[in-house]
Amino acid sequence: MKLFRDISLIFNRQMQLLLRNPVWIVVGVFQPVMYLLLFAPLLKPALGVRTNAEAYEIFVPGLLVLLAIFGGLFQGFGLIAELRAGVIERSRVTPVSRVALLLGRSLRDTVSLIAQAVIITLLALAFDLRVFLGNLLLAYLMLALISLMTSAVSYGVALVVKSEDALAPLMNTVAQPLLLLSGILLPMTYAPGWLQGVADWNPFSWAVNGTRALFRGDLGAPDVWQGLLIMAVLAVLAVAWAARLFAKSVR
Amino acid sequence: MIETRGLRKSFISRQGREKKTVEAVRGVDLNVAEGEIFGFLGPNGAGKTTTLRMLATLIEPDDGTATIAGADLRADPGEVRRRIGYVAQGGSTWDDSTAREELVLQARLYGASKAEALSRSAHVLESFQLSEYADRKCKTYSGGQRRRVDIALGIIHEPRVVFLDEPTTGLDPQSRAHMWDEVRRLRAEGMTVFITTHYLDEADALCDRISIMDNGEIVASGTPADLKREISGDVVRVGLPVSAVSAAASALEAYKLETYEDNVRLYVDDGAVAIPQILRALDAAGVPLGTIELHRPSLDDVFLTKTGRSLRES
Ligand SMILES: Nc1ncnc2c1ncn2[C@@H]1O[C@H](COP(=O)(O)OP(=O)(O)OP(=O)(O)O)[C@@H](O)[C@H]1O
Numbered sequence: 225m226k227l228f229r230d231i232s233l234i235f236n237r238q239m240q241l242l243l244r245n246p247v248w249i250v251v252g253v254f255q256p257v258m259y260l261l262l263f264a265p266l267l268k269p270a271l272g273v274r275t276n277a278e279a280y281e282i283f284v285p286g287l288l289v290l291l292a293i294f295g296g297l298f299q300g301f302g303l304i305a306e307l308r309a310g311v312i313e314r315s316r317v318t319p320v321s322r323v324a325l326l327l328g329r330s331l332r333d334t335v336s337l338i339a340q341a342v343i344i345t346l347l348a349l350a351f352d353l354r355v356f357l358g359n360l361l362l363a364y365l366m367l368a369l370i371s372l373m374t375s376a377v378s379y380g381v382a383l384v385v386k387s388e389d390a391l392a393p394l395m396n397t398v399a400q401p402l403l404l405l406s407g408i409l410l411p412m413t414y415a416p417g418w419l420q421g422v423a424d425w426n427p428f429s430w431a432v433n434g435t436r437a438l439f440r441g442d443l444g445a446p447d448v449w450q451g452l453l454i455m456a457v458l459a460v461l462a463v464a465w466a467a468r469l470f471a472k473s474v475r
Numbered sequence: 476m477i478e479t480r481g482l483r484k485s486f487i488s489r490q491g492r493e494k495k496t497v498e499a500v501r502g503v504d505l506n507v508a509e510g511e512i513f514g515f516l517g518p519n520g521a522g523k524t525t526t527l528r529m530l531a532t533l534i535e536p537d538d539g540t541a542t543i544a545g546a547d548l549r550a551d552p553g554e555v556r557r558r559i560g561y562v563a564q565g566g567s568t569w570d571d572s573t574a575r576e577e578l579v580l581q582a583r584l585y586g587a588s589k590a591e592a593l594s595r596s597a598h599v600l601e602s603f604q605l606s607e608y609a610d611r612k613c614k615t616y617s618g619g620q621r622r623r624v625d626i627a628l629g630i631i632h633e634p635r636v637v638f639l640d641e642p643t644t645g646l647d648p649q650s651r652a653h654m655w656d657e658v659r660r661l662r663a664e665g666m667t668v669f670i671t672t673h674y675l676d677e678a679d680a681l682c683d684r685i686s687i688m689d690n691g692e693i694v695a696s697g698t699p700a701d702l703k704r705e706i707s708g709d710v711v712r713v714g715l716p717v718s719a720v721s722a723a724a725s726a727l728e729a730y731k732l733e734t735y736e737d738n739v740r741l742y743v744d745d746g747a748v749a750i751p752q753i754l755r756a757l758d759a760a761g762v763p764l765g766t767i768e769l770h771r772p773s774l775d776d777v778f779l780t781k782t783g784r785s786l787r788e789s
């Protein structure tokens with residue numbers, strides 16, 4: 225009970241500060257909309273599909289997963305600012321749950337990611353994308369798990385390195401190959417065999433396949449439950465690891 | 476209220492490839508009584524913050540034991556957290572929050588209900604004279620106002636002990652004096668206050684007892700007055716007409732004294748007590764008096780004799 229109370233205290237505080245600074249909404253939505261408008265039209269011939277709707281069916285889930293990965297991985301910067309301001313140390317002298325210090329923040333990231341995803345989905349609907357509500361909700365669950373995991377990882381790394389200068393290159397180095405090998409922008413079906421073999425080891429490639437299956441309306445595809453399961457396990461591991469770091473010494 | 480035995484902490488710091496061990500705190504024994512203002516005086520890098528962070532459960536000691544407000548630091552850090560407040564050297568407020576928001580959150584993290592947190596925050600804002608700025612963002616505060624918010628955050632849950640790490644560093648003289656009043660008020664409310672400083676005058680004027688720390692070790696402990704007396708007691712310098720010096724010396728022969736050309740110097744335990752007696756003795760012997768001055772050794776003299784360095788220089 226105390227855990228839930230603590231999580232909601234931290235979450236509410238973080239949400240309040242986020243909403244006070246509406247710039248993120250503009251930035252967070254502007255970029256994906258650019259992708260939808262300027263990049264997606266190139267896809268129709270590239271993917272060899274007949275309609276815009278089909279192109280979006282492949283592209284939109286990839287875009288959403290991309291946002292979940294990157295949005296999460298860069299949350300650590302905010303935490304470093306909080307460390308520097310002494311806010312984290314101030315929390316750590318209270319009896320507040322250390323798991324809540326992490327989860328309150330990660331849930332804020334997840335909620336803002338879902339908000340972003342909803343806006344993008346609505347726009348894509350205007351471009352003839354069609355998706356069943358139930359499938360969409362499952363896809364959002366996938367996104368939430370991804371965002372929970374990547375933001376927890378980012379917070380954990382931030383607590384270890386404690387400086388923006390170290391965090392930025394580190395996160396980029398991790399994110400680039402993950403992105404390229406996940407088939408996010410283009411499906412890996414077009415990749416040569418060896419590349420597909422490598423991509424199979426990238427958990428995000430499973431997540432993307434699962435999300436695409438959901439947008440396709442193929443709820444029964446094994447990609448769906450496999451993707452969800454892999455993301456859930458990784459999210460739990462990441463949260464456990466980062467929460468332990470919150471409990472340990474932080475300066 | 477606070478008792479520590481043999482507290483130790485070393486850090487491994489990397490400089491390029493080389494690993495270096497810094498022994499930040501090397502065996503600290505402390506006894507802080509309930510309801511006193513206890514001061515930790517020491518130069519930069521002495522290990523004051525490290526000691527405080529250990530006592531506040533933020534870092535684990537390598538060795539040693541501590542009991543704080545009746546709770547064992549090692550066995551029950553959670554209970555220690557509930558009983559203490561801690562104000563970090565570097566501050567703890569977030570630019571985009573207001574003082575009231577910060578206080579309400581902090582009170583709630585300590586377990587208060589929303590209504591309770593609101594009323595406590597209002598009360599604390601009032602007593603720290605912050606009500607006027609309470610709903611402005613912290614980034615708009617002056618250094619002194621912001622520091623008062625930090626202290627308010629540290630005591631919002633009415634702890635029995637509060638640790639203040641250099642609460643007055645960087646403040647102008649007026650804000651410092653204001654802060655001293657706040658600290659005395661906390662003591663008056665029954666709190667035990669553990670404060671670090673590298674200002675001699677602050678340790679002297681504000682603290683009931685102090686420990687002087689250097690290089691991770693405590694080099695002296697006691698009331699500021701005792702510590703200074705330990706050095707040499709007080710020096711009373713009696714200025715006289717040259718012709719009266721020998722008469723004065725014989726009239727004051729009960730004291731440890733040295734004669735100079737136009738004055739005598741007496742080494743006494745407590746100048747304030749000795750001066751009236753000296754005056755009476757000189758008067759009774761009919762010695763004409765020129766001037767009388769009392770010199771007190773400062774805490775810097777204490778630091779100097781214990782470490783061979785002056786605190787002002789380090
Ligand atoms: N996390 C850390 N890693 C490495 N070294 C550290 C760490 N924290 C403190 N130290 C070192 O331990 C020593 C004691 O530092 P500490 O901050 O306790 O000193 P201080 O008495 O508070 O000094 P100041 O008056 O400057 O605040 C210093 O040499 C410092 O560099």
Ligand SMILES: [Mg+2]
Pocket residue numbers: 523524525564640
């Ligand atoms: Mg310090």
